[in-house]
Amino acid sequence: MIKVYTKSCALIFAFTILCISAYSQNITGTVYDENGATLPGVTVRIQGTTKGDATDLEGKFNIQNAPVGEQTLVYSFIGYLEATSVINVPASGAVVSDKNMEVDSKMLQEYVVVGYGVQRKQELTGSISRVDGKQITDIPAPSFEAALQGKAAGVQVTQGSGLAGSASVVRIRGIASISASGDPLYVVDGIPITQDYFLNGNRGAMNNNPLATINPNDIEDIQVLKDAAATGIYGSRGANGVILVTTKTGSGKGWSFDFNTRIGVSVPTERPNMLNSEELLQIYQEAWENDGNVGLAPLRGARTWEQARNTDTDWVDETIHTGFKQSYNLGANYGSKRLKVFSSIGYDDNGSYLIGNSYVRSSFRANASYEISKKVTVSASTSFSQGVNNRVDAAWSGGLGDAMSTALPYFPIFYEDTVFSGTDILHLPGDYFVDGSNPVRKRELQEWRTTEFRSINNLSLVYKPIDKLFVKVYAGYDYMNLKDDKFLDAQYRNVTRLDTLNSLAERWENTTNNYNVNATATYFHDITEDHKLTYLVGGEYQQSETVANPRRFRQDEFVEGTFYDNNNLLDQILIPGVPFADRPLVDSIPAIAGYESDDDNNTLEKYNFISAFARINYAYKNKYYAQASFRTDGSSRFGENKRFGFFPSASVGWVLTEETFMTNIKNVSFLKLRSGWGITGNAAIPNYQQYGLAQTASNGYNNEDFRYLSVAANPNLQWETSSTVDFGIEAGFFEDRITTSLSFYHKSTTNVLLNITPQVSTGFQGFWDNVGEIKNQGIEFQVTSVNFSKKNFTWKTDFNIAYNYNEIVSIGSYSPDAISGGTNDTRVVVGKPVGTNFLVQFSHIDPETGRNVYLDINGNETMEWDPANRIAVGRVLPKAIGGITNTFVIGNWNIGLVLVYSLGSNIYDSSAKRQLGVVSEWNMRTDIFDRWRQPGDEADYAQVSLLNENYGLDDAFNNNTTQFLKDGDYLRVRRLSVGYNFPKFKMGAAQFQGASVTLSAVNFLTFTNFDGLDPEIARDFENATDRNMSPNISYLTPPQEMSFNLALNLRF
Template structure:
């Protein structure tokens, strides 16, 4: 509705009514003026009860009479009552609870409490907003307490904050990304990440758009300052997401940034400083124990005698603990964040401008992340029928990225080796004649930089054609430039092999958006209808290149002189583009705020699919019944204050398969002819004109219920979604000339239950609120392509009837003991079994064990349930937040453990080696040491990934307003905060929450940069 138009209309109508009233009652007015009255004048101010900020525009009225006034820009008022004290006044302000109190003198200060129910009343949905009570779909809103966490990227704040949303950090690298699954993963080879809509601009964050050189890319979403965000709404069921059609199958995360407020100029500053530490070390052998292990491995290997040197007991005793490689690489790392925001405006123009600087050092030396950000949001209402709004983000992010595989190198480096040799240079060769890349040298000397510049902005104009009918035209652009620089010097082991290696890469991406929508709102009697129709189009293009060379005379110029390398490596370059055009429509109807219906349809045309299947159609329908507004409900409303049922169905799609997948393509190949290298082209992919969308049908049933005037609220959702037409590489006959083709085959289902509970346990001077959520999801593969039943890739298996994420390997069955070589030796997988070898189960029943034939499902990466619990306490200016987060039932492939339990004596080993099998210690679980083991992937390396984590504790003290005013502040608060403080888990790796892997192979801890435990102190100041 146009507030300006109605304000004018109201003023004109009030003037006419006043004029008529004056003419009719003029005699009485004159008489009243000559009658003595009491001219009681009430002065005062109205403030926020918690922040003590003044509230301009609040209304104060005398109960039972017409006298009223509003507060000015300073939150102050003067009310001429015409009657003596005491009398009762009623104070109201949008977003706050009304207050009624008796006034017996002047001046007064009246404080109002925020109406938390009204505060959460409006939810951002696709192409608009809705009152929460009017929503028919499943939508979760992230509270401000979650957004106040000191995180680098806002997607990290979603951990445990909403039911049905699984957030997994793929790396602890500063500025690193996360992977998000909303109601489980539906695709096998396509994308499973949700769609992000930031101030109206859709962005698909695949975790990386860079990584051409670094190996561990920076999260593109980290370019957006979390302190600029006002709200996050997560659309989960198809009724809510179908309006995004081909991109809604994995859920939608709608991010709205902060805006200025009319007649409320303010300057705020927030800053914090913190220290990050490694949560735990992985237990490995010290030098003394490692040397004993090495001797055991050498004694076992007859060919090794004469090739390697054994250590005497005296030499072993002199080794001590040796080098602590983890302790030398990890550090206590500082981090700081600063934000200055200026906001204000008038009835016609509102603005908010903020600047942000963040500097986060990594817990691994020589790694960091710096962000410089500027945001400007302007909302203008220049004419009665026209609104204009602009949201603009400018950011630059610089990162020093940890070398790829460095964490694994720290674990396997022998503790007997030293960081520096006697001459002060880096040690390249350890005392046992084995060559290793010195990880400290790699960390200190290797250069691995990434710089990201981003411009993200949207602007729209909304024009009211007639009453209730509005036209909105939006334009947006997202421009990214990423530059990567790498140099490996000749002074370290990796660089000595090539006499130095330099590389540079860049990636430029540009996306533009245009949306044109018409919205019609109409109320007549008990009927309300909202109709949305529109046309949108978006285009995305990307270009990237890399260039590198090696064999340098000097390391001084690094990556700034590629031509200085005498050996040039062939450069690479690439360019891609996709386009999307869409038509959309939605109708919302409700009768008397009891019965609600929603229907939507979107048609998407994408350049990514075959020429006969570029268009897809995605409908949805939903209904809800707000029983709480029924007349008969009044009899039980004292106990059950609200009750609502929701049902929905919808179809959404997935187009995240990369560009040009439906087309036949050529690849470059090099051949040697006549002593010359010749480059040519040859077909490398067959075309598929029938390639189309993955389609997800989803059903949702929900119940929203409130007790005791909504002090206790429950939201329950049950869902079933089935994804068909999976995009899979299907094997082709060799006669076709190709081994596989991307086709639409197969289906996957997800079904689950979500529960969210919110309670106001105590109100008044002492407040205690609780939010709890828990979600269960069950995933199953229903069909695979071309009649196949099983798809095996490495250590993973995808099988019909089983969930995605199954680990596939051998099953351990104890340790071969002395005298059992003849009877059980065939189950070791060794041609010459010896006591101390690990035994494995014979899965196929052929009477022997082989690694290729005897495999089974040995675990799954998907949790049985996810949960989050937040408690907030407030008392006399103190606010305490305690947030617990957890997962149960998932397994993790600990590849670090797999490497550390080889017990070869050529690399360091896990502390479990202390209990290895020896003739004096016939262990039943840990095998013997041997120089050349045949690694077997087994259930030994699949660990329970369940955990409960004290994720965030925040204690804030809000200074009294009187004290703040003395130092020139409108409000001030200080806080201390801790993140990842305590983790209860059986997982032996660095962190159970950090895993990587693709859709096909999830749940892998492959030497990932660990997540830090952090402590912060900060301030928030208002001027």
């Protein structure tokens, strides 16, 4: 009996097992993101049941005892679109179901970084544009701000030039300043950073760019705050807009890595077309004869005609080549329940198309946050970067600028063997030409590099003492050290000054320590379910000090080798704070290289900011919103009775799609109206102007040095303030497949800070005053559209356009000539935009005489240039700017096309008046072929002559006319890319979560009527006045860079 019972039980048990296995099985699989990286923490469930699982650290899941038959799996994870897959569960055997999930872009943008916090996008009542970090790294650019071009409505970004490491000019909603800086405030991870240029055009090349040391690969996203409602919380520093940079933080579970590399080549967007020897000699002889002379014209540098005819140097070819680029970046990401870490290292070597010019950046970053308890979280970040700019002369200083001007084709590179043409040191007959303008000689006999070390650090603590109250304390430290080192060979320095036969080594060093501390308390007060308030109060203190230390060493006699070859002698000699006599190796310096030192000339500058601020936000039923902010700032840059300013703002918003009357309008998924007003300030001027400045001069009475006041004091110097009104509409259609925004703004800036040029009789070189008013008003429109979306094909378009009207309302009692910009090219004229060109009108070339015909102030024709006939003409700022981005995804392939455009501006081609005007010591453009030669000719340019008076001019340099005021409109293909995404794969023992390969072309096509080199112009100047008033002046400016790049990205 027992045996029979036992066998019966065994049979029943076996039958039950068979039945269970026939009706339930296991479902396993792995969940990936859209790039092929595994996703831990994803919830996977069987629809209509309670069965499910969550993915582990490797993205794997295992659902046991799944019902047999057709089942639907539902995948859900915060920040990703919910996904489903239909599978057939067999009666026997396991089922494997892998899935890729797509990022929910709407969810990612749900929260937006604002000043001192974050807000839900729906609650925003200010004008803010967001640019994702991937959009920044997609375009190889010298620094991250250059990659913003065309990505945000109302943000004008103009790359300085094609030089490696050059700075960009960024303007948000026009220009609201004249002599104060027009640059926006940059805030990295909550800390305002130093953005002083340090080096300027007077150092012989384009400005150094302090933002280039920040690795774009470390950036998570960028928020651009444009109106007073958004920037008002920054008070004194928000007048020109605020750019908030958020770097990456750890996320997910466990470790993940991202490696990307890029190689590329670069060439100029346009090659200068200059005359060759035969052509230039023909022009020169023609001008000589036109002036009534006979015989052969005497040539520059006593060159004989035989020598000139047998020499034809293409100086442009001698200064440009195909540049090489390479970059490598490795990012590590770790996330757990309490600890999040992001770290990266990067190396970027950008070689430009100018021979000898490159910018090399090495960087390291570590960001970490740790939740100590439910009440306390600490975060810290540190970054170290070094940028080495191997510099060459540019523009007016030499290099390609020489090749387009004073480097004449009938001079050779070398006179004999290794002795450069243009060197008079050996009394070589007939060799010297203008100012030693041999660009090869300059490059080879000079070593010039700028080394910039930067470290940005912050430490923060978030404490939650009670529910809904958060106290945050930030401490930031931004350190920047810049060394500009130059060695000049004796041959370089001695063109005609034979009594100063020596080489030269010099260093210009600047060190900035920028300290920032701020503390905020934020309380979320839910009065009822419908009424919600958020309070924020805080304070901030900033101190910045900069030590400038220029040093110079002379060598008594020529020694073989360069300064840098002598065991880094410069670094050993130039030790800050140590007297020259006490520096190491001082006794051996004369024996090694015969160097003598100039006296050190150290300067120390400090400035301080102290602020208190508050903000209150109100929300009613998630459809009515209001915000008010208040900030008071104190600045050490103003007089004692004018140091503090008060900057309030207020704004409201109404989400109409939360109203019941919008329920039946199905195609409108989101609609919001917003409006705001506020006052912001600007204190971005040089230090100590309120006190006046003195300078030391030599050769005074009894040959004694003496001091004199160069800048007059103004103890009443105060804030430049801007009052802004903004109105906007934001909308989404067809479940947000189309999203759009439209903004209108009006900004009035008063107490404009002006650096006035007084009459010579005063004895002052300048003084600062608060005078005048500037008006900016405009419209911005932005739309994002998913035009087509199917399984294997997606097409998305982003379009933005911004129109800005800029006008000088008043400059008090000052005349236009009191404030000049550029090389005497631009002025401030009431009723005209900031920095209008102030020129005599050019009419035509007289077909009978071949002379220039101008118009006087009354419109009458004249052949004489007269400054009394100047009028305000042209626009520095474009009327409209924008960008168009199209993205196509076809299976694993993707194609990107980025267009940028600028409409309604002018370019003053300042170098053309010497390349196409009076025949002088400059070479000329091939455009001169269209010149007047005989009566009846309809020509673009006058009969060539060596005499200024034949052009109706006093001189060939300062007499500006509209003949060279050009149309600056352009449409540029900023980037065209083709890429392929590889899903998860193995390579040997290595497991990769995904990879991509991308081929891209940058700036490879431009449509423009501008007949110069490149219509994207931002001439480099040494002060804010010139940068605001004269960015459209082209003077031997190197063209932009065209590059072709191949990029590889690996995720593991």
